[in-house]
Amino acid sequence: MSETPRLTGPVEIVGTGLLGTSIALALRRAGVEVLLSDVSREHVRTASGLGAGRARTDDDRPQLVVVAVPPDLLGPVIADALERTKDIGGAAVTDVGSVKTAPLGALVGNPEVSRYVGSHPMAGSERSGPLAASAALFDGRPWAVTPHPDSDATAVHLVEELAQLCGAVAVRLSPAEHDRAVARISHMPHLLAALVAARLADAPTDHLALSGQGVRDVTRVAAGSPTLYGQIVSGNAAAVGELLVEVKADLDKLIAAITRGDRQGLEGLLAQGVAGTLAIPGKHGGPVRPTRSVFVSVPDHPGELARLFADAGESDVNIEDVHIDHDPGRPVGLVELVVDETRAEHLLSSLESRGWVTHR
Amino acid sequence: MSETPRLTGPVEIVGTGLLGTSIALALRRAGVEVLLSDVSREHVRTASGLGAGRARTDDDRPQLVVVAVPPDLLGPVIADALERTKDIGGAAVTDVGSVKTAPLGALVGNPEVSRYVGSHPMAGSERSGPLAASAALFDGRPWAVTPHPDSDATAVHLVEELAQLCGAVAVRLSPAEHDRAVARISHMPHLLAALVAARLADAPTDHLALSGQGVRDVTRVAAGSPTLYGQIVSGNAAAVGELLVEVKADLDKLIAAITRGDRQGLEGLLAQGVAGTLAIPGKHGGPVRPTRSVFVSVPDHPGELARLFADAGESDVNIEDVHIDHDPGRPVGLVELVVDETRAEHLLSSLESRGWVTHR
Structure with a gap:
């Protein structure tokens, strides 16, 4: 590999669900050849029919392999991709899982680990499967790229180029930093949204009839698959658990303030919430314009x-x-x-x- | 008053903030005369300048008085409206506060209480003040009407007609039922959104850069005024407190499941969340179409x-x-x-x- 290689393809996508097929479509849009594989031949056919590329054959020589399988399977599927590409030019391998230390941990001692660089596009949908895919899913979104100390510079470069070709903005973080970040801006909010939504499950119909946009917004993400989010959260248990303990301490204070009629304490907690909403950057990284x-x-x-x-x-x-x-x-x-x-x-x-x- | 009176006006709006001015604009759109009053003469001038009606004079004889003041002031302002209209034809009086048992409690023993019927339009905005008002704020939204046992049928009818003239759908509930409902579909979700947002307030900037639509949606309502929501939640402390204790029990289970690696327990809690999102009716009361x-x-x-x-x-x-x-x-x-x-x-x-x- 040269010092500053271009991502010219072919790129192999392992797992043609929502994310894998969306990446494939975005790469096709950019003119890059895409090879598809999935344990479901049906999914490969569907993705291929949508114009996402063609089924991989044993003779293919991918420049980059993108592993887009469920979190629990990331470790073995990444290891397999490293193994089967080591004698055919040594493709770079990335994954697009929501947690980055766990799959890396599964590669400890793997002699090919330098060709692996984790990544995580910050885009998704409550829907899943290739039919929900869109080449536009990543446009303007952040895409975390998480090199480890042994990552090959070429592999890092190729993965950053993948993010850019998909229209996303690459953001470089260490795997551990990434996991703490997503625990805070994704996993913890998802879990709290689920706790709110759980209180609605058996509510009287005429109470639910009063629902406005607020509760719809708060609970929207909680519609995501329990199996998928169970895997994601389990893979980031330490960072998520730490934040939930902080939330619990605040919840205790909140219940005490409401029970005691401590208006100042209540307003103080609400004011911290306002400060938090102001800390989130605008959609495109800039300040939020009124x-x-x-x-x-x-x-x-x-x-x-x-x-x-x-x-x-x-x-x-x-x-x-x-x-x-x-x-x-x-x-x-x-x-x-x-x-x-x-x-x-x-x-x-x-x-x-x-x-x-x-x-x- | 006749058996089935029409709301022909004039309608007096006390408090020309976001809600009061929006109601005034909606009534003017329906051709009803509107009288405005507010402790801030500046707000009355602004609302009037937006076409929301004219300032009230002592000679006016409103058919209905709508009290749209901050929650803490509802009791005395409703009592004042009942008092000053008792000798001029006995106007019906309603309020649009977010909590319904507290203002009613403040009227115990008031001989004019039969002319009072509480109400609560399920619409709002993170913004406040007359400039944020819109005649369209209530279009298609639920509007709770909460008669008490002594409410005059005419007054109930006029308040339901107010909701309809504003484009909303009147939903009749007892004050206590209403308060339990909004604790669940509004106050508790707001507080949990604030707890999520509070965890973002001092997060590193490069962590927040990964924020996607999910965390923005979960935390959006938490941008609301701590003073206003402090008053709302305090006025509904019992119902809110009860729900928060239920949430806390689930949060304890969640932390235990994550810490112990109990995937089944974690997925069970997430599945309850999914069920809750499915329980929320579609925007217009019908089923959610795919x-x-x-x-x-x-x-x-x-x-x-x-x-x-x-x-x-x-x-x-x-x-x-x-x-x-x-x-x-x-x-x-x-x-x-x-x-x-x-x-x-x-x-x-x-x-x-x-x-x-x-x-x-």
């Missing part, structure tokens, strides 16, 4: 939505996000246009002058 | 978004929701169109045939 929502009634006729966006485009205001709230029982839907706070008034008057019913 | 996301690259030129919606409209597929992911540093944005699962393939091929770059 936005304002502009609500517009849109008649339920084909073409009305297009007309709204045409008129919004004329007003020269950049639309940051859109939400549509369309009740099938009503002739008019409500469209929420999220725009820069300083541009909202201009957009409102511009749309009103074109005859749109806005809501202030 | 949707699929179609991703399209959209060049950052004015008019491109309008062209996309025009082409999507031609394909005769109903768009349920839209998300725009536009990184200012990139020439192309990514638009996610959420459609009925069975229509996704048709939309994809229809857009592709019109030259759009889609991502599968």
Whole structure:
């Protein structure tokens, strides 16, 4: 391998579920040849049918192998990939599992370990399987790349290039740092969301009828597969357990404050929460810009939505996000246009002058 | 008052913050006269300037008074509204506070209590103040109406009509039932979101850089005002405290399962969470229909978004929701169109045939 190799392919994807197939589609989009393998021949056929590449044969010589199998299987499947590529030019091997110290631990003493560099794209979906895959899954998302002390520089470089070809932003961390980070920004939040959702499971229907966007947002991630998240959390037990003990200490304080009527204690805990929401960086790493929502009634006729966006485009205001709230029982839907706070008034008057019913 | 009175107005709004001003705007949209009052004359001027109605004078004779003040002030302000309207035709009085037994308790022994009926629109925003108000805030949302045993039927009817005029769906519950319901679907989730967010407040920046949509969703509500939520939670301490003790028992089990490596126990807790997410009704009360996301690259030129919606409209597929992911540093944005699962393939091929770059 040269000093600064390009990821020209072929890239082998082992495991054609949501992540594996999405990576394959993103690589195909970038013109890279992709070889697919999976214990399910059905999944390989499906992924291949979606344009994700072709089934791997024994004669193939991948430049990089991406292991995208369930967490419990990562160790042996990575070891297998290192083993079967050692005599055919020594491909770099990465995995895209959610935990990074556990698979590395399974490779201790493996003489080929220098060709392995862990990675973890910060993207996913509540859905799974190749049919849920998308080449766009990683666009603009962080992708952790986690070299270990013996990682080959070439392998690290190829894995960072993989992240970039998939449209993601490579973020380099040690495996241990990575695991502490995801315990905090992913595994612990997932578990707490599950505890909230668990309290809804047997709630009376007329209580649940009052559910608003808040509880839907808090619990959304808890819809993920218990088997998958059981594996992820078990693979990161130490870091997750430590954080849960911290949460428990806060929960004890919270219950005490509420029971005692200690308003100051309660507000203090809520204020820490506000500080936490402000610590999360903006979607693209920058600061969070203040936005304002502009609500517009849109008649339920084909073409009305297009007309709204045409008129919004004329007003020269950049639309940051859109939400549509369309009740099938009503002739008019409500469209929420999220725009820069300083541009909202201009957009409102511009749309009103074109005859749109806005809501202030 | 007649047996089935219509809410013809005028309606007095006491407190022109986010909720009060939004109700005022919705009533004005329905052609109802609105009278505004607030301890802040500045807020009344702002709300009035937004078209929410005019300042109340001593000669006004409201048909209904809506008290939209902070939770701690509800009792005295409701009592004041009952007192000052008793000699001028006996207006019905409601409030829109998040807790319903506490303000009722403050009215025990009040001879005018039959004219009071509590209510609670299930809508809000992380933002506050009249400038964040919207006439559309309640469209399609549940609005709890909570009569007590002595409530006058006319007053109950007028409050239900208020909910309907604001575009909401009235849901009748007793005050105690309401409080148990919101403890479960709003207050407890808010507090747990705050505990998750609190763990982020002093996290290393490169850990937070890995944040994805999941942690953003889980913690979004925790950005709400500690003072406001402190008042809300304190006003519902018994019901909230009971649920938090249940959550704590689950958290203890969770920590034990993770520490012991008890995978079955861990998956059992996660499975309860999945069941809870399935118990939440769909946005408009119906069952949740399976949707699929179609991703399209959209060049950052004015008019491109309008062209996309025009082409999507031609394909005769109903768009349920839209998300725009536009990184200012990139020439192309990514638009996610959420459609009925069975229509996704048709939309994809229809857009592709019109030259759009889609991502599968």
